[in-house]
Amino acid sequence: xxxxxxxxxxxxxxxxxxxxxxxxxxxxxxxxxxxxxxxxxxxxxxxxxxxxxxxxxxxxxxxxxxxxxxxxxxxxxxxxxxxxxxxxxxxxxxxxxxxxxxxxxxxxxxxxxxxxxxxxxxxxxxxxxxxxxxxxxxxxxxxxxxxxxxxxxxxxxx
Amino acid sequence: xxxxxxxxxxxxxxxxxxxxxxxxxxxxxxxxxxxxxxxxxxxxxxxxxxxxxxxxxxxxxxxxxxxxxxxxxxxxxxxxxxxxxxxxxxxxxxxxxxxxxxxxxxxxxxxxxxxxxxxxxxxxxxxxxxxxxxxxxxxxxxxxxxxxxxxxxxxxxxxxxxxxxxxxxxxxxxxxxxxxxxxxxxxxxxxxxxxxxxxxxxxxxxxxxxxxxxxxxxxxxxxxxxxxxxxxxxxxxxxxxxxxxxxxxxxxxxxxxxxxxxxxxxxxxxxxxxxxxxxxxxxxxxxxxxxxxxxxxxxxxxxxxxxxxxxxxxxxxxxxxxxxxxxxxxxxxxxxxxxxxxxxxxxxxxxxxxxxxxxxxxxxxxxxxxxxxxxxxxxxxxxxxxxxxxxxxxxxxxxxxxxxxxxxxxxxxxxxxxxxxxxxxxxxxxxxxxxxxxxxxxxxxxxxxxxxxxxxxxxxxxxxxxxxxxxxxx
Numbered sequence: 001x002x003x004x005x006x007x008x009x010x011x012x013x014x015x016x017x018x019x020x021x022x023x024x025x026x027x028x029x030x031x032x033x034x035x036x037x038x039x040x041x042x043x044x045x046x047x048x049x050x051x052x053x054x055x056x057x058x059x060x061x062x063x064x065x066x067x068x069x070x071x072x073x074x075x076x077x078x079x080x081x082x083x084x085x086x087x088x089x090x091x092x093x094x095x096x097x098x099x100x101x102x103x104x105x106x107x108x109x110x111x112x113x114x115x116x117x118x119x120x121x122x123x124x125x126x127x128x129x130x131x132x133x134x135x136x137x138x139x140x141x142x143x144x145x146x147x148x149x150x151x152x153x154x155x156x157x158x
Numbered sequence: 159x160x161x162x163x164x165x166x167x168x169x170x171x172x173x174x175x176x177x178x179x180x181x182x183x184x185x186x187x188x189x190x191x192x193x194x195x196x197x198x199x200x201x202x203x204x205x206x207x208x209x210x211x212x213x214x215x216x217x218x219x220x221x222x223x224x225x226x227x228x229x230x231x232x233x234x235x236x237x238x239x240x241x242x243x244x245x246x247x248x249x250x251x252x253x254x255x256x257x258x259x260x261x262x263x264x265x266x267x268x269x270x271x272x273x274x275x276x277x278x279x280x281x282x283x284x285x286x287x288x289x290x291x292x293x294x295x296x297x298x299x300x301x302x303x304x305x306x307x308x309x310x311x312x313x314x315x316x317x318x319x320x321x322x323x324x325x326x327x328x329x330x331x332x333x334x335x336x337x338x339x340x341x342x343x344x345x346x347x348x349x350x351x352x353x354x355x356x357x358x359x360x361x362x363x364x365x366x367x368x369x370x371x372x373x374x375x376x377x378x379x380x381x382x383x384x385x386x387x388x389x390x391x392x393x394x395x396x397x398x399x400x401x402x403x404x405x406x407x408x409x410x411x412x413x414x415x416x417x418x419x420x421x422x423x424x425x426x427x428x429x430x431x432x433x434x435x436x437x438x439x440x441x442x443x444x445x446x447x448x449x450x451x452x453x454x455x456x457x458x459x460x461x462x463x464x465x466x467x468x469x470x471x472x473x474x475x476x477x478x479x480x481x482x483x484x485x486x487x488x489x490x491x492x493x494x495x496x497x498x499x500x501x502x503x504x505x506x507x508x509x510x511x512x513x514x515x516x517x518x519x520x521x522x523x524x525x526x527x528x529x530x531x532x533x534x535x536x537x538x539x540x541x542x543x544x545x546x547x548x549x550x551x552x553x554x555x556x557x558x559x560x561x562x563x564x565x566x567x568x569x570x571x572x573x574x575x576x577x578x579x580x581x582x583x584x585x586x587x588x589x590x591x592x593x594x595x596x597x598x599x600x601x602x603x604x605x606x607x608x609x610x611x612x613x614x615x616x617x618x619x620x621x622x623x624x625x626x627x628x629x630x631x632x
Contacts, residue, residue, distance in 0.1 A: 049321055053303055053306075057304065
């Protein structure tokens with residue numbers, strides 16, 4: 001991957017209903033960037049089913065990472081925004097999937113780089129089988145998250 | 159009328175393993191049992207599904223080696239359809255299989271096993287993990303991450319995603335390779351080979367530190383089984399089965415996939431959900447054999463690529479006849495990474511590799527189909543039977559890790575007998591028991607391996623059945 005200033009990382013399974021929120025939003029941002037010339041050259045978008053240790057390499061090459069995710073826990077109907085940092089105590093039960101804080105820790109440990117990070121999370125209602133099938137609440141929240149991600153990107157690049 | 163549906167056990171939980179050690183009157187270990195306590199039932203719930211779905215369904219068995227199930231499942235479906243798939247599709251499937259083996263072996267070596275070797279089996283378990291490796295040898299840790307990333311990126315490039323890429327299908331693959339993608343892969347391979355060779359060189363220098371482990375980690379005579387090609391060389395995709403004995407003598411060769419049942423039987427024990435395949439001619443449990451990287455290097459005439467052949471020659475110089483210590487699975491794994499990288503280079507240089515004709519089509523023209531390939535951990539067999547409508551009526555999967563079940567149990571016994579001297583378990587012993595299992599890189603590690611340690615439950619039982627001691631690790 002060529003070094004970029006911002007990395008948008010949408011994660012979740014597109015086979016499991018609301019879990020496809022992250023990938024769907026990331027795709028929309030990718031489409032938006034296609035017409036943005038200079039900005040596009042400074043932003044990369046990755047879509048992944050789960051967060052794996054290899055992503056530490058991608059993250060180490062940027063200044064800011066924006067994680068986009070759907071959670072199964074919490075209050076529905078709103079967008080949660082959290083600035084996060086590397087956490088050496090973040091739970092890592094397996095090497096096959098990590099949470100954002102653990103992944104930032106891998107990045108710091110492996111590449112000696114502390115990367116600014118923000119997570120945009122919505123709370124989903126249905127994670128049963130359903131290819132790219134979002135519940136109505138998440139369909140409504142989708143443009144808000146896209147808009148907020150764009151805003152964060154522009155703020156960082158300005 | 160009321161009905162009750164009982165789901166027991168609950169599946170898709172993280173897997174667990176349990177080990178029981180039984181002592182004789184003198185307090186020495188005389189029996190060791192490695193229990194796999196999860197049951198998932200894929201063979202049952204595949205019944206009734208249309209056969210073209212089988213590669214994608216069975217790939218869900220695993221998140222680390224799904225490509226292997228796509229390969230064996232697709233080959234079984236090809237056989238059900240009674241078709242010959244385009245040569246380009248064969249090579250593209252082989253390409254993805256090589257990428258899969260390279261990335262899976264990298265995970266096993268760098269993430270799971272290197273902490274023991276670099277930090278010591280008796281080191282503090284709190285730091286005996288990949289983060290400990292990062293502190294001690296950050297370059298090696300980064301190399302491991304990068305090598306696995308390259309393998310996964312090739313899979314993603316070919317199939318559209320890293321895990322469960324729905325690209326291999328009955329009849330071939332669903333998208334040809336483009337020139338752009340080929341060039342991208344070509345750009346990654348030199349770096350991958352540099353990392354693989356650097357790691358192999360380092361590992362060979364470290365080997366002298368592990369003499370005791372080499373002697374006691376599953377070091378015993380056994381049969382070995384793996385696929386070989388028509389020349390008898392290393393093969394992961396096609397080929398036929400070869401079995402050699404503990405002296406290296408070929409006792410079965412060029413076994414066609416349709417005949418596997420003549421040679422391989424499966425036994426079951428009440429202490430574990432994992433079956434025990436065995437070589438029928440020697441019966442159960444005498445027909446114990448090993449599969450996987452060590453076995454493949456023991457059964458083949460040569461690897462068939464330049465650097466891997468050179469490394470294989472050096473590997474074989476360690477011992478007359480087959481290399482018998484399961485500890486050397488690690489070494490064999492590193493040589494196979496080199497082989498897979500060289501093989502991928504060969505494949506992308508084929509003059510027909512960009513041919514767009516990559517899929518043949520057909521119905522269920524045979525009542526059954528069998529597909530055999532080499533997964534990272536060993537020989538993988540998918541056997542399907544379908545009704546006249548093409549729906550699966552019966553399915554049997556013999557997973558690589560299963561073939562090694564007898565050998566893993568024997569290896570655990572050997573380690574326990576070597577390191578357990580009485581009536582008290584020590585952490586270092588516990589870790590060595592884990593480590594001998596880890597040599598085989600069992601597929602249940604997908605679910606149970608934590609960072610540097612897996613959830614284990616070891617019991618020390620007296621001859622009278624009394625529980626003397628136990629150690630649990632969650």
